[in-house]
Amino acid sequence: MDPFSMVVGIVLIVTIGGIVRARYKHQGSALRLADDPEAQRMRDEIKHLKERLAVLERITVEKENALEREIELLRDR
Structure with a gap:
């Protein structure tokens, strides 16, 4: 695997992780607001x-x- 592919892979993984984290954080805050x-x-x-x-x-x-x-x-x- 060449270095360029590794960098693209790492950026892709970090981006997907950030999206997933933001999505679950938003769902959690919506649930907390419903019970607040x-x-x-x-x-x-x-x-x-x-x-x-x-x-x-x-x-x-x-x-x-x-x-x-x-x-x-x-x-x-």
Whole structure:
């Protein structure tokens, strides 16, 4: 085996090893996040904030519609 082939082989092995290690590390962290109580608390808080945002958006749209109606009533006078 010539030196060039050995270098290519070593680089290939190290690259494949890095990819495999990164893949398993990512899977492990995803599993830890699923069981983490802090992550669950943050998910619940985000859900609550999204619900509040939806309510605020609805209120804003209702106010805009009400203001539009009042302007039209004033124009009709």
